[in-house]
Amino acid sequence: MNIIKEILLDGIESLILLGIFEILCTKKRFILQNKVKTGLFCTFYILATCLSTFYIPKVYHTLFLSVFYILLLTCITRIKLFNSVVIFFLFSIIIFATENLAQIIEIFIFRINLNEIFSTSLYWWIFIISSKTLQILIVVMLFKFSSRFSKFKLFEKEGALFFNLILQVQIFSLFIFSANFSVFDSNNIKIYNAIILIIYFIFLILLFKDLKEKERLINISNKYRIQEQQIKNMEEIIAIIRQEKHDFANHINVIQGLCLLNKPNTVERINDYVLRVSDTIHSSFRYLDTGNDYLDGLLSIKNNYAMKNNINFKVSINEPFSSIKIREDELMSIISNLIDNAFESFDSKPDIEYKEISITTFRECNIFCIEISDNGSYISENICKKIFYKGFSTKTKKSSDHGFGLYITKKLVQQNNGVISVSSTPEITKFLVEFEIEDIKNE
Numbered sequence: 420m421n422i423i424k425e426i427l428l429d430g431i432e433s434l435i436l437l438g439i440f441e442i443l444c445t446k447k448r449f450i451l452q453n454k455v456k457t458g459l460f461c462t463f464y465i466l467a468t469c470l471s472t473f474y475i476p477k478v479y480h481t482l483f484l485s486v487f488y489i490l491l492l493t494c495i496t497r498i499k500l501f502n503s504v505v506i507f508f509l510f511s512i513i514i515f516a517t518e519n520l521a522q523i524i525e526i527f528i529f530r531i532n533l534n535e536i537f538s539t540s541l542y543w544w545i546f547i548i549s550s551k552t553l554q555i556l557i558v559v560m561l562f563k564f565s566s567r568f569s570k571f572k573l574f575e576k577e578g579a580l581f582f583n584l585i586l587q588v589q590i591f592s593l594f595i596f597s598a599n600f601s602v603f604d605s606n607n608i609k610i611y612n613a614i615i616l617i618i619y620f621i622f623l624i625l626l627f628k629d630l631k632e633k634e635r636l637i638n639i640s641n642k643y644r645i646q647e648q649q650i651k652n653m654e655e656i657i658a659i660i661r662q663e664k665h666d667f668a669n670h671i672n673v674i675q676g677l678c679l680l681n682k683p684n685t686v687e688r689i690n691d692y693v694l695r696v697s698d699t700i701h702s703s704f705r706y707l708d709t710g711n712d713y714l715d716g717l718l719s720i721k722n723n724y725a726m727k728n729n730i731n732f733k734v735s736i737n738e739p740f741s742s743i744k745i746r747e748d749e750l751m752s753i754i755s756n757l758i759d760n761a762f763e764s765f766d767s768k769p770d771i772e773y774k775e776i777s778i779t780t781f782r783e784c785n786i787f788c789i790e791i792s793d794n795g796s797y798i799s800e801n802i803c804k805k806i807f808y809k810g811f812s813t814k815t816k817k818s819s820d821h822g823f824g825l826y827i828t829k830k831l832v833q834q835n836n837g838v839i840s841v842s843s844t845p846e847i848t849k850f851l852v853e854f855e856i857e858d859i860k861n862e
Contacts, residue, residue, distance in 0.1 A: 441562075
């Protein structure tokens with residue numbers, strides 16, 4: 420009976436750990452789509468936990484299991500060791516915090532000491548059921564708000580502050596664990612247990628308050644970054660307008676010169692010249708209005724580049740970008756990378772007569788769609804399957820920049836709970852980005 424009980428509890432914990440992995444790594448369907456790997460992970464988790472009880476000295480028991488769980492998560496899910504450490508630390512914090520909360524509640528409700536929880540079967544079952552229920556509820560809530568974790572960038576340099584926060588909580592948790600379980604024989608054990616556990620939760624509250632402040636600072640930093648990019652775009656737009664102003668001044672001088680010549684065909688010559696200038700005006704720089712100031716600047720610059728390279732640049736905003744909740748800099752990176760990829764598709768077809776790139780947004784039920792298409796080079800089905808892989812590139816020139824644009828794009832899309840796909844025929848290649856619309860999701 421004890422063995423079955425241990426297997427059941429360890430199995431629940433192993434699934435909780437995998438659930439946290441799914442949330443932090445934005446792989447929400449890993450358990451369902453990888454049943455064999457999930458089964459292996461749970462099996463090894465349970466075996467290691469059970470066997471370590473009999474064969475590992477108590478002083479090394481927790482350390483051994485921690486290292487084993489981290490390595491097991493790395494091997495089964497194929498993520499970096501550092502990522503496994505972050506995931507395991509957060510898992511440990513959730514386990515320890517919920518168990519402590521369950522202990523505090525039980526101590527005050529039943530007026531017992533901490534050691535009585537572990538020595539009395541009834542109290543122990545109440546503790547286990549309440550703590551596991553809390554753990555499952557927390558994981559469910561984390562799933563619901565998983566999009567917020569992408570802001571923390573836990574596995575990147577920007578996420579170092581948040582990793583340090585998790586590390587601090589983990590270290591303090593170990594300290595509390597040692598302090599609380601080393602004094603079972605204290606005269607005022609009940610008061611002591613309660614004070615220690617309350618101190619722990621005060622520490623957690625202060626740290627998460629600090630986390631909120633760090634999140635605010637990061638949001639401010641992101642806004643400054645996107646505004647800096649917008650300033651660069653506007654500077655380039657101003658430079659283009661100045662160039663056009665200079666050109667128009669030259670045109671006026673030419674017309675004035677023709678007037679001063681006062682030849683019989685002056686009117687006809689001026690008319691022909693003005694018509695040619697008018698055609699130039701229609702094909703010159705235009706400022707695109709998408710409803711998003713940052714994208715307006717970006718797309719206007721891209722449009723100017725397209726005109727210089729005889730590419731028809733079509734923008735059709737049928738659904739506003741305000742329908743989705745995504746960081747401005749990440750949205751710009753996604754669209755910029757896909758447009759640049761479309762421009763590069765003409766490199767292998769330089770002699771094509773009519774070149775076109777189209778950017779369209781539209782809505783399908785509760786899905787916001789961004790479609791970027793071009794009539795450049797055809798992408799075979801085999802390459803379509805690999806095109807988002809890290810380091811994969813169809814370019815022949817060796818460059819450290821190649822093979823990362825679409826990989827980064829897919830990563831940004833997934834971090835915002837979106838999906839990106841590609842389809843290609845000899846006539847047209849389409850990249851489709853799909854996000855769930857916020858107002859529908861919250862209804």
